[in-house]
Amino acid sequence: MFLKMFFKEMKDSFRDRRTLLLTVVLPLIMMTALVFYYESLLSDDEQTYNLAVEKGTSEEILSIFSTENFNFVETDDPEFAVEEGEAHTGILFDDQFTEKVETHQQATVKVISGDSFSQNASNANAQVMAALQQYEQAIVNERLTNENIDQQLMTPFQIEQEEITDDNAGMALLGTLIPLILVLAIGIGASPSASDLFAGEKEKKTMEALLMTPVKRSTMIMAKWLTISAIGSITGIVTLIVVALEIQFMTENLKDAVASTENIGLIIGIVAGITIIYATFLASILMVTSIMAKTIKESQSYSTPVMMLGMFPIMILTSVGTSELEFHHFAIPILNIFSSLKELLVGVIDWEHIFITVGSNLIAMIIIFIIGRIMFLKDKWVMN
DSSP states (O other): OOOHHHHHHHHHHHHHHOOOIIIIIIIHHHHHHHHHHHHTTOOOOOEEEEEEEETOHHHHGGGTTSSSOOOEEEOHHHHHHHHTTOHHHHHHTTTTTHHHHHOOOOOOEEEOOOOTOOHHHHHHHHHHHHHHHHHHHHHHHHHOOOOOOOGGOOHHHHHHOOOOOOOHHHHHHHHHHHHHHHHHHHHHHHHHHHIIIIHHHHHHTTTTHHHTTSOOOOHHHHHHHHHHHHHHHHHHHHHHHHHHHHHHHOHHHHHHHHHHHHTTTHHHHHHHHHHHHHHHHHHHHHHHHHHHSSSSHHHHHHHHHOOOGGGHHHHHHHOOOOOOOOOOOOTTTTTTHHHHHHTHHHHHOHHHHHHHHHHHHHHHHHHHHHHHHHHHTTTHOOOO
16 A cells, blocks of 8 residues: 555656656756856866056066966056956056166056956956066066075075865865755755645645545655655756766866766765765655645745755855864754765765764654654644
């Protein structure tokens, strides 16, 4: 009886075009867009920036930026050009700048920064400052040479910087991309079914007839919960498969990043397992919100905050390195999905962290499921 009811609910769910659209099509569109966006971040294509300079600026001065990727925008007012968005950044040199430098006088350069929230403006400003610093150092070295002063006197020590992190930027980006896609896709895919299976039954006045059948309520709720879990799991697994295929056949940088990672097959298997566990956890929450609601619309209103919870781990973990992850990062549901996948997708397989993640999600899932079962056994929740 349990399996018959489970297969019936699955058929009904996938017969609904809206459910099919939200379960498969929408997550795939979102995922595809994010894959190509992250691929563009790793692209080696050089970006060209517009640099506003005053009309009449000599070629000798402009040669300072000859090694940078700049298009010079000559204008009477560079500051106005930056304000109007005609240039990413601007620069103003002193009158007789070259002569002052040659005669050891103090010269001034004014750098006009663009919108600080613009990535292009920030990059352009950084390149301008780097070019000026390089030019300044060249002048200092030339003056020291002319004065017969050893240049090493100005550099008493050298700084060698070594970063102890995984240099696989592609996998680090995927560590953000994959969990975000999975959380959104599973939530979007499972939510319509959860609303239909409980709140939908009450809204359509079919719940009473269903309860009059010889099927036990415990069997009924288990079948419905398993249906929601299965749909969420299918959505997550399909999303992973399509992500893998798109990375393999439609990208270059992300493909190279994946190819350079050891134990990638084992990592994908663990990610798939965590995906299924998270789907069952989320199914329990969505089941409770649907039981609480009287209509599908009300159920969706209750489940919306649950979907929004998937946004917070991104903000929390953005500034946390892989080596800085602690016990609570893996013990808190939803946050632990992002934490575990962040580790896994840079090639770190920590079984203790994985077991903590799986265990905490299972414990939370069981507790929430028991709450939902208690509610479903009471007529005031299922008959109103």
